[in-house]
Amino acid sequence: MSTDQQITRRQFIQHTTACGATAVAAAGGVQDLSAAEKVSDVQHQQRWQLGCWTRPWASRAYQVAMDEIADAGFNYIALTGAKTRTGRVIAAATTVEEAQQVGEEARNRGLHITHVYGGGQSLHEGSKKLKKMIDNVQAARAQSVVLTRFGNQETYEACIRSAIEGCQYAAKKNITITIKPHGGMIGSGPLLRQAVQKINQPGLEIMYDPGNIFFYSDGKVDPVDDCVSVRGLVRSISIKDYQHPKNVTLTPGTGQVRFPTLFTRLKQGGFHGGPVMIEMVSSGDTQHTRTEVIKTRKYLEALLGIN
Numbered sequence: 001m002s003t004d005q006q007i008t009r010r011q012f013i014q015h016t017t018a019c020g021a022t023a024v025a026a027a028g029g030v031q032d033l034s035a036a037e038k039v040s041d042v043q044h045q046q047r048w049q050l051g052c053w054t055r056p057w058a059s060r061a062y063q064v065a066m067d068e069i070a071d072a073g074f075n076y077i078a079l080t081g082a083k084t085r086t087g088r089v090i091a092a093a094t095t096v097e098e099a100q101q102v103g104e105e106a107r108n109r110g111l112h113i114t115h116v117y118g119g120g121q122s123l124h125e126g127s128k129k130l131k132k133m134i135d136n137v138q139a140a141r142a143q144s145v146v147l148t149r150f151g152n153q154e155t156y157e158a159c160i161r162s163a164i165e166g167c168q169y170a171a172k173k174n175i176t177i178t179i180k181p182h183g184g185m186i187g188s189g190p191l192l193r194q195a196v197q198k199i200n201q202p203g204l205e206i207m208y209d210p211g212n213i214f215f216y217s218d219g220k221v222d223p224v225d226d227c228v229s230v231r232g233l234v235r236s237i238s239i240k241d242y243q244h245p246k247n248v249t250l251t252p253g254t255g256q257v258r259f260p261t262l263f264t265r266l267k268q269g270g271f272h273g274g275p276v277m278i279e280m281v282s283s284g285d286t287q288h289t290r291t292e293v294i295k296t297r298k299y300l301e302a303l304l305g306i307n
Helices: 001-029 029-042 062-071 096-108 128-139 156-172 187-198 210-216 224-231 259-268 288-306
Strands: 048-055 074-080 112-117 142-146 176-177 204-208 234-239 274-278
Touching: 048 112, 048 288, 062 074, 062 096, 062 288, 074 274, 096 112, 096 128, 112 128, 112 274, 128 142, 128 156, 142 156, 156 176, 156 187, 176 187, 176 234, 187 204, 187 224, 204 224, 210 224, 210 234, 224 259, 234 259, 259 288, 274 288
Parallel strands: 048 074, 048 274, 074 112, 112 142, 142 176, 176 204, 204 234, 234 274
Antiparallel strands: none
16 A cells, blocks of 8 residues: 555545544533443444454564554554553553553544453452453553453453453443463363353353364364354454464465354354454465455455455
């Protein structure tokens, strides 16, 4: 995309956002703007939200990832690694002001933030850091905090208690909590379902990650079979492929994950719309990453019937 095209697109987004905010403010002030944003979020949930994580550009400033994702034709972004003082775009140690700036940077590029990775939380130590993450996610106007670690056999119940407290806190701020498989106590579909049942809170969702299902089972558990166990619970998917042994740094559609069959199974389980976020592509320089991300976008658009 040329520089002129980028400016035109971003100016349009900024102008549209400003006009919408003005109209809502005239109708009833800041509280009404919040209500309008809630309506916008509901509208977002009515269709596939095809986007990309910042992970392919984790060694760069997060603004680089945002530019690349916007220029690759996406409207949705999920935040994880980046070249910051915390190693994340947003972390528990991020200030609220920094989180607000991240949100503004995304919106200036026409990007809606679906998920913010908060996976390194030590949930067995309590919910304090998780609540700070939730505050930051709200400040950035993102949708959800992603958790990926639930300790071990000894600390699992303490992690569950912290997750319950986090869900209750998040609900007050219109933020969801998302669990993403990452080995250990939530390394498979049945374990994800067990965690959801134990936490038993509204606003709790699963982001399915087929690459991680393969990776943490050493290639023994096929996500096409595993995903049946989380029917009705999946609200988003992280697009990551796998090649044995232990390789997830490849472009989706080139490895062992059978994405067409996987989506068929997930749709049968009620997953008919929501975030579909590209997490990994094959490694290379910035141009290579951009090419592979665009290739993956087109692959998923064809797979999901997105025009």
